[in-house]
Amino acid sequence: MEVRQALERLGSDQRNVLLLAAVEGYTCREISEILGVAMGTVMSRLSRAREAMRELLSEVML
Amino acid sequence: MNRCDGIRMQAPLYLSGEMDAEARDAFAAHLDICPGCAAMIAEDRKLDSALQSALGEFVPDTGGLEQAVRHTISLDRRRLHWTWAGLIAAAATLLIVTAIAREYWNRPPRRYADAAVDHRKEVVEGQPRRWRSNPPELARLAEQNGLQLTQATGIAPAGYRLERAKTCTIGGQRMLHLVFYNGARRYSVFVAPHLARREMSQPVRQGAERVTEFDTGHFRGLVVSDGSAVACAELARAAASQL
Numbered sequence: 001m002e003v004r005q006a007l008e009r010l011g012s013d014q015r016n017v018l019l020l021a022a023v024e025g026y027t028c029r030e031i032s033e034i035l036g037v038a039m040g041t042v043m044s045r046l047s048r049a050r051e052a053m054r055e056l057l058s059e060v061m062l
Numbered sequence: 063m064n065r066c067d068g069i070r071m072q073a074p075l076y077l078s079g080e081m082d083a084e085a086r087d088a089f090a091a092h093l094d095i096c097p098g099c100a101a102m103i104a105e106d107r108k109l110d111s112a113l114q115s116a117l118g119e120f121v122p123d124t125g126g127l128e129q130a131v132r133h134t135i136s137l138d139r140r141r142l143h144w145t146w147a148g149l150i151a152a153a154a155t156l157l158i159v160t161a162i163a164r165e166y167w168n169r170p171p172r173r174y175a176d177a178a179v180d181h182r183k184e185v186v187e188g189q190p191r192r193w194r195s196n197p198p199e200l201a202r203l204a205e206q207n208g209l210q211l212t213q214a215t216g217i218a219p220a221g222y223r224l225e226r227a228k229t230c231t232i233g234g235q236r237m238l239h240l241v242f243y244n245g246a247r248r249y250s251v252f253v254a255p256h257l258a259r260r261e262m263s264q265p266v267r268q269g270a271e272r273v274t275e276f277d278t279g280h281f282r283g284l285v286v287s288d289g290s291a292v293a294c295a296e297l298a299r300a301a302a303s304q305l
Binding site for chain 1: 070071072073074076077078079080105110113114115117192193196200229230231234236300
């Protein structure tokens, strides 16, 4: 599975925070401000998104 | 919750460089003795690199995302305003805001403080961030923010070169953070497309830095420098003349 395909499998909440953090380079504080959600929410969405991506890509990437 | 659970929860802050020195050291010390957590962080870094490579040519529509989110929030607020509770809350808020506004009327906008804090943490203190520094990445980043790379490199006076750049949020607005270096001194320019045109502001002191704002009719920018007010105004004038 390719990175883009794996990304599409994520829910939009997780995909958005992952794109903002990993690709755009925003900090958790900045993402929290952009999305209007708590820092803790950003951190947990980001952790779950990375965990899901690790599992989806485990065969090809890691 | 064991130590590894706590590490996993804090990992996003470690990866984005948002931890203070003490927390970062404690986090790193745990990675030294825990192969499982160290492997997880290494995999996360690899994942982020893979995402950047895979999406390098594709600019995710996070600008649209930001607008959509803000639109949703404004709709929610509008609905609230139609309820009695909303009306009472709005009236109370208005009273409080009016009282506070009188006291803070002359304070500089929040974006000045945000820009100064970002410059201090990310440039002066050198906290790790995901900077772009090679020309293709800089060109792509500039384009994403409505600038040509030649415009971005040309806004500094002679002797300074564009060292690195990243996107950030200043006063709730997405801006491009450019860092210029002349071999001895660095200063920051924060810039974003903007349609208004205003006179350049007087330099304002924010902690150890000075901040000057300009609006060219196409771009809004903030210059943050540790130099004198005159020097900061000169840097802002140089930037505005090229945009």
